[in-house]
Every structure is written in structure tokens, then in C-alpha cells.
Amino acid sequence: MTTLAETAPDVLRVTDRKSARAFVDTHIVPYADAYDRRGRVPEELLERMTAAGLWAPFLPRDTGGGGMDLVTLGEVHEEVGRGCSSVRSLLTVHTMVSWAVQRWGSPAQREQWVPALGRGDVLAAFCLSEPGAGSDASGIASNVVEKNGGWVLNGVKKWITNGQRADLFLVFARTATSIGAFLVPRDSPGVEVTPIEDMLGTRASMIAEISFRDVALGPDALLGPSGFTAGMVLTGTLDLGRYSVATGSVGIVQAALEACAAYASRRTVGGSLLKDLPLIQAKLSDMVTDARAARLLVAEAGRLKDAGEASTIMATWVAKYFASTAAARHASEAVQIHGANGCGHDYPVARLYRDAKVMEIIEGSNEIQRITIASQAEREII
């Protein structure tokens, strides 16, 4: 079968914010509410994203990637998040796994997976949370034991974004000494995927529960070092995921702002346009200000990532905390500004409202963000 990537390799290519915006406005915005209602992103869009080079454009050029810097990647993810948080979520988890394999993989693992992840021939999901452990990653019960020079994996992972569709799972499990990260192809015997339907938000992100029963893995399934530094695979991967969710949250604020600015310019109440009412103006002004502030925080975190600065990790926590809370606040106000129309299907703001709530829970909930930021407060003394 000829794919879109082969028939139209360049015309749809996303390389920066501008081309991402064009892609999103053409291929995502008109359909995002339908994805949300159907609870899935269609294969056709996944293929278009492959053709656009959207899956992991930050991978180095010598692996077939685009070598995109992380500030630009953030701008691209913001644009996708403006269009549809479910699609952005698919990109987020794929980004996390692709980065982890590129950063921590052995030469053989990189050769096996990176080009395919870069193209989007293999889609990936990130499997940390379990029925009994979310915020506290050290509480996971999934485990591996060494056997015949390889590993045997047992456990259940829950709330796995793109679990319904992904081809490769990065699974965190207990080893004899610590927690390790394991690459598990979906078609491994003993892997069972159960869709989770009807989520509150990011309803099209194809979430699943995945159980692993006596899954036999080769020695090359372990990604990165074992022992104390195994925690870094998790920290680094979550850091990039958090960055992507922060950018997506900016996208939600921007989408709320655009929807409200348009609606308030048309809708009249008592003979006045909504946009001329001081209480509505207050909401719009806060959206404009927070969109800009959140975007700057995200850009700063991205700039520090590109520079390899250790301070990017805290900068990303701060950016995600600010952007996700701003998204939840402004998506709520966006529904308010739309009145009953905000509660129906004719406008995107109800979806933004539901999606925004999720941003306060994933990749470090608000509470965990506040605890982490506060624990480093003394660093801010200047």
C-alpha cells in the first residue's frame, strides 16, 4: 500500500510553528470535536502526521530525524494542543519514548527502534501508572525477574495513553534492586490490552489498561542503566513529557482565547456585544496575559533544554504548573463566556474544559508540582 508519506513527502511537512499551525488548522481543528465524541483519533490522521514528520522531529538527523530544537518542538506541540489535546497526548507519549530510546538506548536498541519511531512506523506508549500507584512511582508493583539471560515481566499498567493503538510500550517495573525501564513490543505473548472508554477529557487519546502476564523479554529489553541511575530514565522521560503537556496547556489557553474573542465579538446581550462588557473584558484580558506568560515560561524551559542546562528540570515543573492551572481556569471561563452554548456541541469550549482538567493531573499532578517547586524554593534566593 502506498502511504501518504510516500505520495506527498514534503508538501505537508511540519518544520516549525507556522507549518504546524497550518497543519493543525487544516487537518485537526475541523475534526477535533468528532474525535472527542467517537473516542478515537482516526488512522487517517495518524498517517497524515507520519507524512508531516510530526512524530519525533527532534531526533538527530543521522538517525533520519529532523534535528528539531526543543523550543521549536514545544511550539509545534502547542499548536497541536490548540487543535486537540488528544492528538497532542499521542505525540507526548511517543516523544517521551522516542527520546528515552535515543538518550539511553544501546547502539543496537537505537538501531532497532529510533528510525521507526522517528518516522512513526512504530508508535509508542509510556507505561508507568498502575491501578495502585500513580503519583508515587516507587509504589509500582509490576516486576521483572531475570530468567535464561533475559527477563520475565508481570504486572498491570493503567491509564496508558495510546495504549489501544501503540506498537511499543516502555514499561517501568521492579527489578531485584531498583526500577528498570523495559521495551515491550505490543505483539509479545502475554500482553493484553483493554480499552478504557468514556474518560472525562482527552477522550480520543485511546487510553488502555495493559496487563503483562509472564511476558518473556530478551536481555536487550532493558533500556538504560540499571541500579541507581535507572531512576534517571524515568526522571528524564517524565521531564520531556511534562514539557510537552505544558506546551499543550498553552495551546488550550490559546484555543479558549481564540474561541472567546470570536464569540464575544458576535454575541450581544441587552444590546451590547459581550466584548464590551467589563466583566467579560476582565476574563479576556487574563486569558491574553496568561497565554503570553505561560508561553514564555515554556520557551524558557525549552531554551534551557536546548542548552543542556540542568535547571531546565525545575523550569519545566514551573512552566507546567503555571500553564496547566491557567488552562483549567481559562477553559472554565471560556465555557462561562459562551453560556449555554458553552455546554453544547456547537463550540469547542466544553471539550477544552474537560481536556484542561486532565492537564492538572497528568505528568505530575498539581499537588506534586507544588510540593516539588516548594522543595526547591531556596534556589530562588538571589
Add this chain to the structure above:
Amino acid sequence: MSGNAKDQILDFVRARYPQAEIDETQDIFALGFVNSLFAMELVMFIEKTFEVTIPNDELKIDNFRSATSMAELVDRLSPARV
């Protein structure tokens, strides 16, 4: 071993934990400072500051226990100086 590298590493650790008194041989793990966030920051700091890439097989706890052991790691990874 590069004394300069050791000092820079010590400065980094002290800046993160200003309340603690840390010297170059002290085991920062034994002091209970290291969580996975700080471990990641340490690795990023070393890679950026000394322009090295730490391979997986050098990511061992013993290489990160003290400023001295980290400076030795930097020396091993740095291209030989003439």
C-alpha cells in the same frame, strides 16, 4: 585529576544544598541528598560543563558518590589533553 572540575562540581552541589556542609570526599548519597531529580541534574551539569557524554556503563552510583569520584569520571571521559 582536575582540581578545577572537582571545585566546579562541589560548587554545583553546594548551590543546590546551601544548608549542608559538603566536602570533596563526602558521600552525598550517605548524606541523603540525592533523589532522582538531583541525580538527573548532576548528570546534565557534568555533561554540559565538561563537554562529555556519560555512557550507560559509567552511570554507576560509585561514580557519583563524591565530588572527587565525579571529577575522576570527568577525567576518564575527557579527551586526553596535551
